[in-house]
Amino acid sequence: MELFSWVPLVIEKCFPWLMDLWEAWSIQLLVLTGLIFQIILAIFGGRRRYITGPSTRFVVWSSYLLATYVAALALGKLTVIRVNDPEKPDYDTELKALLAPLLLMQLGYPDSITAYSVEDNRLGIRQVLNFVFTVAFVVWILIRCWDSSAAASLYFPIFVSGMIKYGETIWALKSVYSENMSITLEDIDEENNIPKLLQELPTNIPDLDFFVKAYYRFDTLKPHLENWPIFVSRKWMSLEEYNVENVYLTTAIELGFMYDVIFTKGPVLYTRRGITLRFISFFCLVLTLSGFAGIFQDIFLLDMYVAYTYALLIGVTILEIYQILALPYSDWAIVKMVEHHRKPFVKTLLPFLVKMSMKKKRSSDMIGQFNMLDYCLHDKWLKFIKVPEFVGEEKQLRRYLKSTHKAIDTDLKELLLEGMKELERKRGQKPFTSRGQWTLELHNSSRELQWSIETGFDRSIVTWHMATEICYHSNFWDTKNCSGSKVLSDYMMYLLAIRPYVLSLPTNEITLEHAYSNVKKFLVDSNLGDRDGALKKLSSERVQGTDSGTGPKIFKEWHVLEEAQRLANLLNNVDDPWKLISSVWVEMMCYTAYNCQIYNHTKLLRRGGDILTHVWLLLAHKTDKFNYMKNTT
Incomplete structure (x- = not known):
């Protein structure tokens, strides 16, 4: 001083x-x-x-x-x-x-x-x-x-x-x-009266049902409470009759209620x-x-x-x-007015409020992207970025500067919903404990590809990411499975590189540095400076595993590109490779969403929202929480 x-x-x-x-x-x-x-x-x-x-x-x-x-x-x-x-x-x-x-x-x-x-x-x-x-x-x-x-x-x-x-x-x-940390008789009575309320909604107000259903789905699940004692998915909560855009709209409204409960006076x-x-x-x-x-x-x-x-x-x-x-211009105002929709004033005001609320921006509608190959190819100028030691996070800052965001389109939403429905046949209402196994079983590919998902989750993400890059270059199909696989691949790498707290993996930094060193050494040794040239070589020539000289002993035997090439070759021999690849990425994403702590999902809510939280909420409504808690106590 x-x-x-x-x-x-x-x-x-x-x-x-x-x-x-x-x-x-x-x-x-x-x-x-x-x-x-x-x-x-x-x-x-x-x-x-x-x-x-x-x-x-x-x-x-x-x-x-x-x-x-x-x-x-x-x-x-x-x-x-x-x-x-x-x-x-x-x-x-x-x-x-x-x-x-x-x-x-x-x-x-x-x-x-x-x-x-x-x-x-x-x-x-x-x-x-x-x-x-x-x-x-x-x-x-x-x-x-x-x-x-x-x-x-x-x-x-x-x-x-x-x-x-x-x-x-x-x-x-x-x-x-x-x-509301314990359930009351009033909660049960209210839940029993909800179907009747939904049936009595005025039919002359388009889109009103989205808000009412989203609110009561939120109110019965209470996703922000870890110890909410009971939740059983009921028929009136179902979104099966909605198209993909309306499913995501309802989920976005529900997440809006969750945001308001945690961060506002709503x-x-x-x-x-x-x-x-x-x-x-x-x-x-x-x-x-x-x-x-x-x-x-x-x-x-x-x-x-x-x-x-x-x-x-x-x-x-x-x-x-x-x-x-x-x-009045809040989703809370709409659901509170619904109970009095027969009153003349409410009957006049409610359609206007619903119309205005439908125009609101509810989340960023963007998905993060990080590509390991692009990062290694264009990292020269990033080396000039220096952060004081007491601040730290220099490497993560460099990765952040190379990350991008992409608009979430309808095809990607459809891919996720279809993949989740397909996985329901395997998991039913059980917790989500698999990160690729169920998909491989559904496609009869467990024997050939089991090794690729049995390693650490961070290693699996990197291996499948690089394999997806190779397949996307050598075996491109103009389908939503192909384009969606590329987006989800870069997204999972984005979580690993930029938002590792979502994955709760203690070795993510070591894994990323080892993968970076391997890919960078390959590019330098091969004298490659462009993306197409690197992928062409990876698609046509076998890369021998090389020691990058970095990382602990447990990673010395992990040759990233060699495993990625092996996986890509196996995937290209499948009848419909992009169906399999996209399904694996969907399962990995579902596994991440389901096992991510509620605290981290709320952190994503105040950072522009994230599609991972949408997936988590949809999975939570498909899980019989009561039976799960009963079986684990």
């Missing part, structure tokens, strides 16, 4: 006006900064569900963290303000004290984000303690600054508004995991109590603004503090109006 002790001295000598500004306006500037963070979070907080880029995540993350810090700093400064300063107007102290309840509102966060990550929801008790102590500080500030002036009469309504706003956030955070706002509290809060805020305008109407343009406070209250009110106007 002594190293930078000269900074305030330099500022005081060179820029004395900055010190004067901070002395006079520090609290007001902090509150204004907090409001800016609230606006950023209100606008961009919900966009995490469909934006994959790191820039939006960084803006939201920094605003989320700094908003709390700025509010706490401002509250701390408010506790030591000078009361009844003879050099300032009588109302100066009251104006500053009025900022304390506004800071309570800022600590409540906007509706679109209450938690940045899952960990924030698990700190419910700590948040309650923070709430109690923060409210105590605000009360102490208001009592300390209280006098008989008219401005002090504004303390109560703005304090009520701040309490409600902050309380909503605590309620939302605690409700994620503390509520579940608590769309209740009778939530709506009541919201309008009480807004009424108190408007009452404060109106009272302030009446009390200080004669000096708006004469006193900068008054003008600032008035502008601040207007800004907070506009932000609240924005959030209230956004309430």
Whole structure:
């Protein structure tokens, strides 16, 4: 700290006006900064569900963290303000004290984000303690600054508004995991009444059934809860009558409910109590603004503090109006209105809301891609990228820069759904424990290809990835199985290279470096610098296994390209190689999705969504959780 002790001295000598500004306006500037963070979070907080880029995540993350810090700093400064300063107007102290309840509102966060990550929801008790102590500080500030002036009469309504706003956030955070951890008779009765509700849906509102079915599929499964005691797939939950696009739409809506439960105020706002509290809060805020305008109407343009406070209250009110106007345009509003669809007002409004909601972007609709051969061919400029040792992750950053994203088309969705249905014949409603075995058995190829899936999962992914590349070059078919195999191959490599936490493989880094060294050595030794030339050589000439000289002993005997060539040759001799290849990739993807921790699926939700989470949810609805839990206890 002594190293930078000269900074305030330099500022005081060179820029004395900055010190004067901070002395006079520090609290007001902090509150204004907090409001800016609230606006950023209100606008961009919900966009995490469909934006994959790191820039939006960084803006939201920094605003989320700094908003709390700025509010706490401002509250701390408010506790030591000078009361009844003879050099300032009588109302100066009251104006500053009025900022304390506004800071309570800022600590409540906007509706679109209450938690940045899952960990924030698990700190419910700590948040309650923070709430109690923060409210105590605000009360102490208001009592300390209280006098008989008219401005002090504004303390109560703005304090009520701040309490409600902050309380909503605590309620939302605690409700994620503390509520509904055990099944009740009301849950069972509600589930039994759902089929009747679905039958009574108004037929003149297109697409309404997607929202209702998605909500009740979510509500009965509760996929975000690891210990939800019972779930049995029922006939009314089935999506069999839907085409592929509608299946994915319903799943996307269901994942939207899951996102809202974990990261927003949605579940608590769309209740009778939530709506009541919201309008009480807004009424108190408007009452404060109106009272302030009446009390200080004669000096708006004469006193900068008054003008600032008035502008601040207007800004907070506009932000609240924005959030209230956004309430009806939510999937939660639609499913809550369905129960009252016979009322004239709802009957008029519901079709419009459904139509607007169908236009919403629900996820990125992109699939990550990483190709090992392309990475090895075009890695020269990546070597100039250096990351400080204390930061680490240099290799992963290089891989990230070579990764891409591809739009998910209907053919890929069909391929996944068809593959999952085919695998159901083998697994029934049992947990997903196979990563290629069931497909090989269905295609009578276990004897020839069993070796390729018996190794570690990360090694299997790399071997099948390189074999798919060779087959795609030497035996291309213009079919969805062929194109889908290429996309899924690059996607599984993307998970291994960019999102290894999804696979939970401790050796992924060693595997990737060993594969990279092998492929790179082949390219250098063969003097190959282009993709077609490399694949042509791999397709026509046998590559002898070579020791790259890197990696632990357990990988010394693993010759990546030799195994990939062997697998590609065996696959090309199959009657329908791309049917087999695509089915293996689908099974590997299903295995990954099913065995990925719920925590990691929720992480994918706030990073633009991922098709892996769609697959996981579809598999979860096809698994008899009750019988599985009964058999494992």
